[in-house]
Amino acid sequence: MSEKEGIATLAKERKIKTVYHQGAMIHMDWQAKSFNILLETMEKKKQWKIPKGIFFKMSPNQSKAKGVMKSKSHRPTVDDVHQWARSLDKLLAHKYGKAVYCVFLKSEFCEENIEFWTACEDFKTSKSKWEMAFKAKHIAEEFVKSNAPKEINLDYATKNGILQSLAEPSGSTFVAAQRKVYSLMENNSYPRFLLSDLYRDLLLDVKTQGKRN
Numbered sequence: 001m002s003e004k005e006g007i008a009t010l011a012k013e014r015k016i017k018t019v020y021h022q023g024a025m026i027h028m029d030w031q032a033k034s035f036n037i038l039l040e041t042m043e044k045k046k047q048w049k050i051p052k053g054i055f056f057k058m059s060p061n062q063s064k065a066k067g068v069m070k071s072k073s074h075r076p077t078v079d080d081v082h083q084w085a086r087s088l089d090k091l092l093a094h095k096y097g098k099a100v101y102c103v104f105l106k107s108e109f110c111e112e113n114i115e116f117w118t119a120c121e122d123f124k125t126s127k128s129k130w131e132m133a134f135k136a137k138h139i140a141e142e143f144v145k146s147n148a149p150k151e152i153n154l155d156y157a158t159k160n161g162i163l164q165s166l167a168e169p170s171g172s173t174f175v176a177a178q179r180k181v182y183s184l185m186e187n188n189s190y191p192r193f194l195l196s197d198l199y200r201d202l203l204l205d206v207k208t209q210g211k212r213n
Helices: 003-014 033-044 060-070 078-084 088-093 095-107 111-123 129-144 156-165 175-195 197-212
Strands: 018-021 024-027
Touching: 078 088, 078 095, 078 197, 088 095, 088 175, 095 111, 095 175, 095 197, 111 129, 111 175, 129 156, 156 175, 175 197
Parallel strands: none
Antiparallel strands: 018 024
16 A cells, blocks of 8 residues: 555545645545646655644635635646746635645745735625624734734734724725735745745646646
């Protein structure tokens, strides 16, 4: 039995499907063909591992990533992967691209940035003052307040502005903070992502898949 088959068997027995890539946790459907590109990339680099008896629940973003990767409509083409290198906007606009970027950030232990950015995008969809207040409080407690579980790096003025607005949040409550976090990703983790083995191997694999088709 190969290492991959062993992991799949153990995951099936435990009813949890977990794989690690450079320290990043990915939950997977082993039978989903739409995972093939990422699985093959990881297998080539021999980076499969699973600590016995240690399993985790999916975060909301990881759950979304799983659903996206199972959807054939969002699987990347060669052109898609090339477009991701043109700007961070194009990467985040593609659901598969965003999911892969989340995996990369997880491997660098800075996934709180993309999670905060995503939460801010969701905050913009609020349809009532109650919903806006509820989401604002959650975002602040999760990412903004001192010693928050996923505290992001914000200057005092920006952080204080958010906390002061929680009593009556508005559409502009997180605008400044979201821009700062976006700029941080754009100038730091995004360039590293484009130079990473994960991105380069994925590009190579989609090219290979394209030739086969």
